Amino acid sequence: MRAVVQRVSTCEVAGDGSTLAAIGEGLLVYVGVAPDDGEADVRYVADKIANLRIFPDEEGKMGRSVVERGGEVVVVSQFTLFGDARKGRRPSFDGAAPGDRARRLYEELLDGIRDFGVRPQSGSFGASMKVASVNLGPVTILLDSKRLF
Numbered sequence: 749m750r751a752v753v754q755r756v757s758t759c760e761v762a763g764d765g766s767t768l769a770a771i772g773e774g775l776l777v778y779v780g781v782a783p784d785d786g787e788a789d790v791r792y793v794a795d796k797i798a799n800l801r802i803f804p805d806e807e808g809k810m811g812r813s814v815v816e817r818g819g820e821v822v823v824v825s826q827f828t829l830f831g832d833a834r835k836g837r838r839p840s841f842d843g844a845a846p847g848d849r850a851r852r853l854y855e856e857l858l859d860g861i862r863d864f865g866v867r868p869q870s871g872s873f874g875a876s877m878k879v880a881s882v883n884l885g886p887v888t889i890l891l892d893s894k895r896l897f
Contacts, residue, residue, distance in 0.1 A: 749789040749853065751827040752778040755802050755887035759822050761869075769869035774820035776881045779857060780829030781850040782843060782894075787892035790853055794860030796891050797821065810887075815864055823861070824871040824879060825854050837893040847874060 761769040767784045777797055780882050782789075805811030814821060827850065830843035844850065851873050861868045871877045890897055 749893040750780045751891040753889045755884045756881045757884040759881040761871045767865045777823045778826040781845040781853045783845045790856045792893045798864035809894045819869040837880035
């Protein structure tokens, strides 16, 4: 499972002409699921999202998590995180899990984040959406449950 975590001051996700999610200060997380991902991958990424210390502490250093900060989280599914553009000009998405499996693990990730006391908002799985955000810092962290990077 891969995730791109951005610290944001605001984020809004829209689809089908309506707002699906909107937060103030917190995290915008794009998530992609691989075919061989399972519960351990979900737990790893949920823990990282909830406990990454990327918010300022009293000294202005990155010392607080979204849980400690009482921030909000928006999670958006994005199979393109497993896009492979090493050959040619059109990326291959063979590295992404099939839709039904990806949806199940995506929903498990939302539950996993809830287990840390954060109520995540989400986009609409598999839908075309518009995501507007203001990256605060900017701070962007890449996560991979297989620890490839």
